[in-house]
Amino acid sequence: xxxxxxxxxxxxxxxxxxxxxxxxxxxxxxxxxxxxxxxxxxxxxxxxxxxxxxxxxxxxxxxxxxxxxxxxxxxxxxxxxxxxxxxxxxxxxxxxxxxxxxxxxxxxxxxxxxxxxxxxxxxxxxxxxxxxxxxxxxxxxxxxxxxxxxxxxxxxxxxxxxxxxxxxxxxxxxxxxxx
Numbered sequence: 001x002x003x004x005x006x007x008x009x010x011x012x013x014x015x016x017x018x019x020x021x022x023x024x025x026x027x028x029x030x031x032x033x034x035x036x037x038x039x040x041x042x043x044x045x046x047x048x049x050x051x052x053x054x055x056x057x058x059x060x061x062x063x064x065x066x067x068x069x070x071x072x073x074x075x076x077x078x079x080x081x082x083x084x085x086x087x088x089x090x091x092x093x094x095x096x097x098x099x100x101x102x103x104x105x106x107x108x109x110x111x112x113x114x115x116x117x118x119x120x121x122x123x124x125x126x127x128x129x130x131x132x133x134x135x136x137x138x139x140x141x142x143x144x145x146x147x148x149x150x151x152x153x154x155x156x157x158x159x160x161x162x163x164x165x166x167x168x169x170x171x172x173x174x175x176x177x178x179x
Contacts, residue, residue, distance in 0.1 A: 012142065021131045040105070
């Protein structure tokens with residue numbers, strides 16, 4: 001049936017998209033894991049709360065004070081040098097206040113590269129798992145419905161000489177009328 005081709009093609013495209021996103025977020029998870037595994041810890045002080053778009057948002061922060069998410073800017077010292085780091089995304093309900101002490105993870109080779117401890121350690125792997133699970137689900141549905149709509153004569157038979165299978169009947173249009 002021709003009407004089944006579009007949903008099947010769409011399902012394959014969706015499955016490939018989900019696999020691609022799984023790979024991208026998997027790479028981000030791997031980078032985050034390697035950074036956290038090799039990072040050094042130091043205490044830092046929150047010096048500002050900067051308006052930022054929340055995670056997943058592409059909009060600029062609004063001036064409405066109730067809806068603005070704030071990302072902390074943290075100042076920390078490594079080897080006598082002072083550094084500042086501002087979190088990539090904010091939160092609607094910021095728990096940190098100016099003057100709070102937080103743990104900062106920094107790259108020992110380049111102390112300017114840093115993250116606040118816990119940043120990105122749960123959400124990115126969770127998103128990766130969601131994409132993987134969705135791709136597996138779509139692939140399973142595509143596999144289960146692979147023969148849906150395929151005429152019985154086009155399906156592959158295991159052994160044409162098998163006596164347990166009924167013989168194929170020719171369609172009425174192929175039969176010759178005898179007069």
